[in-house]
Amino acid sequence: MLHRPIAVFDSGLGSLSVVRELRKTIPTENFLYYADKMNFPYGGKTKSELKDIIVKSIKFLEKYQPKLIVMASNTPSIQIYEEIKNNFSVDIIPTRLPLKKTINLSRKKHIAIMASRGTLESKEFDYQIKKEVPQQIFVEKIDSTKIISLVEEGTFLFDQKLTYQRIKEVIKPHIDNTIDVVALCSTHLPIVKNYIEAVLPSIKLVNSSTEVARDVKNYLKYTGDLSKNGTGKFEVLVSAEKNNFQSILRSMGVRELIFDVSLQL
Known part of the structure; x- marks a missing residue:
């Protein structure tokens, strides 16, 4: 022990x-x-x-x-x-959600938060966003449950093509050129940070870990x-x-x- x-x-x-x-x-x-x-x-x-x-x-x-x-x-x-x-x-x-750092890094006043469905749909999450994020900052929610499962199953270790494709499918519909910072608000997500960077090469990532x-x-x-x-x-x-x-x-x-x-x- x-x-x-x-x-x-x-x-x-x-x-x-x-x-x-x-x-x-x-x-x-x-x-x-x-x-x-x-x-x-x-x-x-x-x-x-x-x-x-x-x-x-x-x-x-x-x-x-x-x-x-x-x-x-x-x-x-x-x-x-x-x-x-x-x-x-x-x-x-x-x-904690790294909201302060994410907001401070944003120059376009438009951020995205990647997290589990349970996090994004909770009233506590909404309360924290209202409390800590200024009204002029737009927040895009990205349900990353499929990516979290991909990590937990170990797929990212054995099938790089599928991992990249799945991550791209989850992220891309939510991202346009007005978003400049993404917060990784599941501790599973930093494990595939290199894949997320490949999908979002010009966007800053903030890591809650x-x-x-x-x-x-x-x-x-x-x-x-x-x-x-x-x-x-x-x-x-x-x-x-x-x-x-x-x-x-x-x-x-x-x-x-x-x-x-x-x-x-």
Whole structure:
């Protein structure tokens, strides 16, 4: 068992984009990555279902005595976080929509947000857009559920042509020359960032995974709990489909041990 790790979780591969950013930003920390494959996708759940899943996941991760827990998925971070953040013995860091950075980068006052259907259709998302985006900024919503599934299935590793075509089919109907910045508001999306860049070569992309890594480092500095020395270790837990998940991770260069925790849940 890792000593006081930072626990990072979502419904599958999405957490990996956050873990990668975290390991670059704070390489001295231990990381525990929990892929809740049993409940993929979070974006397809009702709010009530999602709340039950997230609470159960956090209680499970508390057993590992983490420094903090990162909710590495935009959907529950937007819909559930505010309701449950004070209910646990460990602090929770959400994955926020990187709206401020996206707006600041836009010169044409027209941005797009790529996210799961669950995120885009939630009243919490609409509230956040109204609260944080000035009225003169136009916001295009791009339902990226099909791309998220493409990532989770590992298709992007084995069929580049299909991956590019699918991503193009999802994005292109929503993009014209008035949009200059796109926010990647699912943690699965940075994993295929190179494909999205190929479809949108002249558009800036903003990555929510980078933002959450910065939030975690700032939190650890504030609490005085940032590890100063050494090289952090990394372990992976998965709640279902271990063999398939391990095969995808190995193809992505992840060599660490992967533990099936389905019987512990």
